[in-house]
Amino acid sequence: MAHSASSPVPYSLPKSSGTVKxxxxxxxxxxxxxxxxxxIVALKAINPEFLTGNRFLxxxxxxxxxxxxxTNTALIGWLTGVFFGVIHYGIPALCKTELYSEKLxxxxxxxxxxxxxxxxxxxxxxxxxxxxxxxLPLLFDAIIVVIVALIFFNxxxxxxxxxxxxxxxxxxxxxxxxxxxxxxxxxxxxPAEWIGTGGAQMNYYYFYLHNIIGLWFTVVGVGTIYYLLPxxxxxxxxxxxxxxxxxxxxxxFYSWNGPHHLINGPIPLWLMKAGIIPSLLLLIPVWSxxxxxxxxxxxxxxxxxxxxxxxxxxTGALFYGLSCIQGPFQSLMGPHAILHFSYWTVGHxxxxxxxxxxxxxxxxxxxxMPRVVHRHIYSRxxxxxxxxxxxxxxxxxxxxxxxxxxxxxxxxxxxKQLGASFLQVMESLHIYLIARSLGGSxxxxxxxxxxxxxxxxxxxxQPIAADDEMFLTR
Amino acid sequence: xxxxxxxxxxxxxxxxxxxxxxxxxxxVILPYFDESVTTPTPTAELKNYPTDSAEARGRHVYxxxxxxxxxxxxxxxxxxxxxxxxVSVPGDYYYDKPVIMMTQRTGPDLTWVGQRYSADWQHAHxxxxxxxxxASSIMPKYDYLTEQDRNDLVAYLLSLKPAPKENKGGx
Numbered sequence: 001m002a003h004s005a006s007s008p009v010p011y012s013l014p015k016s017s018g019t020v021k022x023x024x025x026x027x028x029x030x031x032x033x034x035x036x037x038x039x040i041v042a043l044k045a046i047n048p049e050f051l052t053g054n055r056f057l058x059x060x061x062x063x064x065x066x067x068x069x070x071t072n073t074a075l076i077g078w079l080t081g082v083f084f085g086v087i088h089y090g091i092p093a094l095c096k097t098e099l100y101s102e103k104l105x106x107x108x109x110x111x112x113x114x115x116x117x118x119x120x121x122x123x124x125x126x127x128x129x130x131x132x133x134x135x136l137p138l139l140f141d142a143i144i145v146v147i148v149a150l151i152f153f154n155x156x157x158x159x160x161x162x163x164x165x166x167x168x169x170x171x172x173x174x175x176x177x178x179x180x181x182x183x184x185x186x187x188x189x190x191p192a193e194w195i196g197t198g199g200a201q202m203n204y205y206y207f208y209l210h211n212i213i214g215l216w217f218t219v220v221g222v223g224t225i226y227y228l229l230p231x232x233x234x235x236x237x238x239x240x241x242x243x244x245x246x247x248x249x250x251x252x253f254y255s256w257n258g259p260h261h262l263i264n265g266p267i268p269l270w271l272m273k274a275g276i277i278p279s280l281l282l283l284i285p286v287w288s289x290x291x292x293x294x295x296x297x298x299x300x301x302x303x304x305x306x307x308x309x310x311x312x313x314x315t316g317a318l319f320y321g322l323s324c325i326q327g328p329f330q331s332l333m334g335p336h337a338i339l340h341f342s343y344w345t346v347g348h349x350x351x352x353x354x355x356x357x358x359x360x361x362x363x364x365x366x367x368x369m370p371r372v373v374h375r376h377i378y379s380r381x382x383x384x385x386x387x388x389x390x391x392x393x394x395x396x397x398x399x400x401x402x403x404x405x406x407x408x409x410x411x412x413x414x415x416k417q418l419g420a421s422f423l424q425v426m427e428s429l430h431i432y433l434i435a436r437s438l439g440g441s442x443x444x445x446x447x448x449x450x451x452x453x454x455x456x457x458x459x460x461x462q463p464i465a466a467d468d469e470m471f472l473t474r
Numbered sequence: 475x476x477x478x479x480x481x482x483x484x485x486x487x488x489x490x491x492x493x494x495x496x497x498x499x500x501x502v503i504l505p506y507f508d509e510s511v512t513t514p515t516p517t518a519e520l521k522n523y524p525t526d527s528a529e530a531r532g533r534h535v536y537x538x539x540x541x542x543x544x545x546x547x548x549x550x551x552x553x554x555x556x557x558x559x560x561v562s563v564p565g566d567y568y569y570d571k572p573v574i575m576m577t578q579r580t581g582p583d584l585t586w587v588g589q590r591y592s593a594d595w596q597h598a599h600x601x602x603x604x605x606x607x608x609a610s611s612i613m614p615k616y617d618y619l620t621e622q623d624r625n626d627l628v629a630y631l632l633s634l635k636p637a638p639k640e641n642k643g644g645x
Contacts, residue, residue, distance in 0.1 A: 045580070048604075048614045058618040064540015130537035130572050156483065165481050175483060176490045183494060187502065198518075198567025199511035203502045205573065215494065244480075251490045255497020261577070264550040266562040268508045274500055337552035341579035408579075412554035418590070420608065422582050427610040 013466045014474075015098065016372045019105030023085030024365060024372075026113045028451050030077025035444040037070035042437040046430070060124050068135040069123050075133065075212070076116050076144075079358060080181075083220045084109070084151065086364045087174045089372065090227050091155050093474035094171050095162030104154050108147050115143045131205050133212055134188045141189040148182045169243040173223025176251065180215035184208055202267065207258035213352060214254035218320075221357035222246070222289055224364050225317055229296050231367065231473060232310040233303055238295025246288030253278040253285075260331035263340070272333075279331040286324035293317050308383040309366040315391055316359030323352035338413065343429070344405025346436075347398045354443070355394045362386070362450065369454065371474060375461030382453040386446045393442025400435035407432075514568035516637035522569040523633070532630025535623045537574065539616070544580035547634070559586040560636045581613060588635040596628045 043050045044063045052058045088109075092099045099105055119140035128135040136144075155178060159171065188208020195201045230237050237243065259267060259275030293314070304311050326348055329335055339345070366383065370376055377383060411425040464470060479485050505511045514522075523530040536542065549558045562585060567573050591599070599606040601624075603613035616624065 044614070045612055048612045052614070055618050058615075062539060062618075063614050064543050067540060067543045126538045128537065128540065130542055130574050132577060159483050167480060167483060167486070171483075172486055175487065179487055179491060180494060183491070183498075187498060192570075192572035196506075197512055197514075198570035198573040199564035200502075200506055201570070201573045202567070202575065203505050207498065207502050209577075248489075248493070251493045252496075255494045256501055257497075258501045264552050265548055265575070266564045266566065268505065268510055268564070271501065271505055271508075278497075337550070337554060340550075341546055341577065343580075345577060409554060412579075415557055417555065417557045418582050423608045423610055426612065430610070 013374050014371070014471050016374065017088060017092075017099060017102060017105065019099060019102060019109050020085045020089045020368065020372050022106060022109035022113070023081050023088060024369070024454075026109070027078050027081035027085060028454055030073050030081060030116075031447055032444075032451055034070055034073035034078050035440075035447050037066055037073055039437065039440050039444055041066050041070055042433070042440050045433050046437060059126075065124050065126065065128065068128050068132075069120055071133060072116075072123065072135060073120060074353065075217075076136075077113075077120070079217060079353065079361065081112065082361045082365065083177075083217070083224070083357075084112070086224055086227075086361065086368065087155065087178070087220065089368045089474075090170060090224070090364075091158055091174055094164065094168050094227070095159055096164045097158065097161055100154050100157035100161060104150060108150050108154070111143070112147050115140055115147070131188070131192075132209050134205070134208055136189075138189070138191060141185070145182060145186055145189075148178065148185065152178045152182065168226075169237070169240060169247070170223040170227040172244070172247050173219050173226065176247070177216055177219035177223060180211070180219060184211045184215050188212065199266070202262060202265075203258060203271070206261045207255070210257045210261060211255060214250070214257055217353065217357050218254070219250060221316075221320065221360050222250070224360050225289065225293070225313060228309070228313050228360075228363055228367055229293065232307055232313060232363070233296060233300050235296050235300055238292050238298075242288045242292050242295075246285040246292075249281070249285035249288070253281045257282070257331075260336075263331060263333055263336040276331050276333075279328045282324055283328060286321055290317065290321045308380060308387060309363045311387060312359045312366065313363035315387075316356050316363065319351055319355030319359065319394075320357065323348070323356055326351065338409035339405055342405035342408040342412075343401045343432070344409070347401030347405065350394065350401075351398060355391075355398070359390065362390075365454070369457060370461070370464060370470065373458050373461065374464050375457055376464060378453050378456035378461045382449045385449040386453065389442045389446030389449065393439045393444075393446060395439070397436050397439030397443065400432045400439060404429045404432035404436075508564075511564045513565050515563060515565035517566045517635075518568035520635065520637050521566075521633065528626045528629035529633045530630075531623075532626035532628070532633075535619070535627045536630055537572075539619070541584075542574045542576045544578055544613070545582070545584045546576050546579045547583065547585045548575035549583060549585050555583070558583050559589070584631070584634060586634055586636055588632045591631075593628050593632060596631055597624065600624060600627065 040051060040061065041063060044066070051061050088099060088105055119136040122137055122140070123135055127137050129137060155175065159175060187204055190204060192201055195204055226237065226243055256278035257275060259271045260279045263272050263276065304314055330339055330348065366377060407429065408425060416422055416425050523533065549555045549560065549562045551561045567575070595606065600616040602615055602617070603611045607613070619627065
């Protein structure tokens with residue numbers, strides 16, 4: 001099976017994928033929009049009169065419609081879109097071949113964005129379903145499932161036609177993640193009428209709520225970490241076996257985690273236990289990722305200071321690790337009784353999705369963009385601004401929310417659960433909500449630097465010569 | 475290092491799908507066989523609104539406007555919920571479509587809000603929360619709702635009560 005001539009034909013620019021470009025460019029747009037929506041939501045939590053100038057704004061931009069529009073834009077528009085871009089680049093690269101069908105790829109990428117654009121509008125117009133993270137009406141869900149199926153088909157055909165027999169571990173994670181996305185999305189979006197009793201519905205919904213993170217974003221994100229790690233460090237992966245152990249642990253235990261969102265809640269006790277135990281076992285796969293990372297980085301940590309992309313990825317992996325320590329902790333009955341329903345959750349939800357996998361996605365974008373548009377990243381300074389504003393902004397955001405959540409939890413235990421005393425707690429949280437907006441504003445500024453940098457890269461980045469050694473590694 | 479099975483994406487996908495399937499079986503399907511999940515309580519019967527009743531329409535408004543994002547409908551047997559009334563059990567949610575217990579308590583829990591305030595209070599509060607509840611309330615004003623929508627919403631809120639004890643389906 002030895003395959004010697006692995007480099008593409010020299011001295012002509014490698015083909016660049018339109019599919020990757022569409023997914024990337026549109027995801028940058030959704031990223032900015034989700035930040036704007038998030039910021040409006042945060043400001044409305046400080047001053048409910050914000051942006052209520054006329055009846056139209058009052059209705060369409062009411063807090064309760066903006067919030068799901070923000071989460072969906074971040075999850076479906078930005079993070080899913082950008083990771084689709086990453087795997088449409090990475091899977092052909094690891095298979096040493098081209099994408100099976102560019103045409104199908106461009107079609108799915110375009111449809112994905114059109115579908116979500118109209119879907120987001122429908123949430124603002126008052127058609128949210130009332131199921132968290134699954135707010136899009138059924139029609140859009142059906143189209144999403146069809147698109148994911150087409151993407152899966154396109155990618156699996158690419159893998160089948162691979163010129164490299166051994167499947168590098170990233171391929172495991174990436175192919176698996178698209179399959180899981182389809183499974184999880186279907187389970188979570190079955191209409192309530194078909195599921196039956198409310199007591200059964202909650203198990204579908206919390207399975208979905210947890211696993212859209214656990215089996216899609218985590219799996220595709222960890223695959224991306226394993227893809228970038230050897231490339232950014234120019235070191236072989238520390239342990240292939242460890243990465244596979246991590247894969248099977250994620251697959252075996254993540255899907256059991258839904259009930260841990262209902263600890264102390266209206267579900268049978270056995271179901272709570274079935275949720276808590278696998279939550280604790282999740283420490284194993286996350287440690288396998290971090291151990292692999294640390295093992296690979298040994299002796300080359302200095303590269304973090306030279307390579308902004310690597311800096312993004314290491315930080316992202318760190319936040320992913322911290323989320324997976326926070327998560328099992330929260331799933332224990334005691335902490336859950338205090339922290340559940342509080343602002344703590346908001347901080348926790350942003351840690352894996354922004355601090356963790358968005359940073360990993362940024363690292364991937366910075367790595368892939370030059371190879372797709374054949375231009376160097378426009379500005380390294382902007383990359384650093386992007387990094388520091390994102391990370392420091394998120395830390396302010398996160399700690400504001402975690403502190404606010406702890407205060408809420410203990411005040412509620414003191415009996416301030418209703419009426420005037422509830423309001424008194426709310427008043428004391430005002431300063432933390434302001435801190436959240438400041439952190440969020442910094443995050444937003446960081447993303448503006450990112451989007452501007454990407455725009456300038458495409459327009460005015462320094463062209464890369466066809467014989468540049470950058471093109472020898474995909 | 476790599477063995478033969480590692481070169482086969484079919485085995486990989488099949489194995490992974492089976493393992494995820496176990497999780498679905500255990501946490502999504504198995505609860506159907508638990509009686510506490512599949513038996514409606516008297517409270518659930520109270521919340522079994524006839525189609526197109528004011529309460530059913532009001533519940534729709536409650537979801538449409540996103541009240542769900544700040545108000546939970548779930549009372550737990552924990553200290554932080556000690557003043558909120560009877561603890562929620564699975565059967566209480568029997569007829570809810572969809573279930574809206576939700577995840578954020580930015581505003582107070584509304585599981586049993588029907589026994590706390592009058593219709594007049596609810597109307598006045600929806601129109602101007604800051605005036606009725608207190609200046610530091612961060613709830614938006616719902617004065618943009620049509621009169622019909624607001625009436626329906628209040629009807630729904632007032633219906634959120636526990637069933638009287640030891641008495642199947644109300645009086």
